[in-house]
Amino acid sequence: MSGNNDLIKLYSTRILALAADIPNTTRLDAPDASIKKRSPLCGSTVTVDLAMQDGRVAAFGQEVKACALGQAAASVVGSVIVGCTPEQITQARDALQAMLKSDGPTPVAPFDGLEVLRPAAAYKNRHASIMLALDAAAEAAEKAQSADCA
Template sequence: MSDRDDEMMKLYSQRILALAADIPHHERLDAPDATVTKRSPLCGSTVTVDVDVEDGRITRFGQDVKACALGQASAAVFAAQAEGLTLEEARAGRDALRAMLKDEGPVPSAPFDGYAALEPARAYRNRHASILLVPDATVAALEQLADEKIAATP
């Protein structure tokens, strides 16, 4: 086995494959408060995230994920923590994941410490966008609702 094959085996570890096979909240919501679709132009991965929010926290979360195993694993980690998150918490989780991938930062702290499984993906920059799709879409949905609330305030 070549070094490249060994790296790929580490990248697609049993943990990543298990996460990808068991994505929570994998169905769309009926009449959500906000919906955002994001697509990675490099690989074509696409996600749609639906959220319902009450008092600034996600009360219901749904998603449709059409992505590689890494994108699916990321969606599983994020979705497992999504309900109850505020915009600030979702943004902090997304930003910590981005820093882990792009800047050799530490694994995000709890509740997003499940992203430790994706540490080997740091070396595969072409996969970063797919990994960030669900966190990006969730933050965008929450920002959309926050903007609507501000616009509706007299």
């Protein structure tokens, strides 16, 4: 029964609040890049659109069909990504992965709100869903930046 109690604690009030209030859920009409990521384990999907200007995210949209943990991650990402560089997004993605897999440090600001997902480290089957938003955003930013340089 303690396993169920641990799972209930994982879905904290803060995680559920983030999941219920995901920002930037309108897809962009003319993104510089659009990336869809899917977790094969649970079927969660996140599609990210972004537009870049002067090497920073100028506009961001996302469609999130994920569990509460994936939604909470997308909520944090969506609330802070505008104004970020591709390098900041990649660093946040790598830090989140390290936080979940090896108890690494929390991603730095502005992505430090992802700390709320630290308890999910114990649930490896949830990691892929949590990573979707940042995986998609990092790939989209890289793609947009590459297209801008071409």
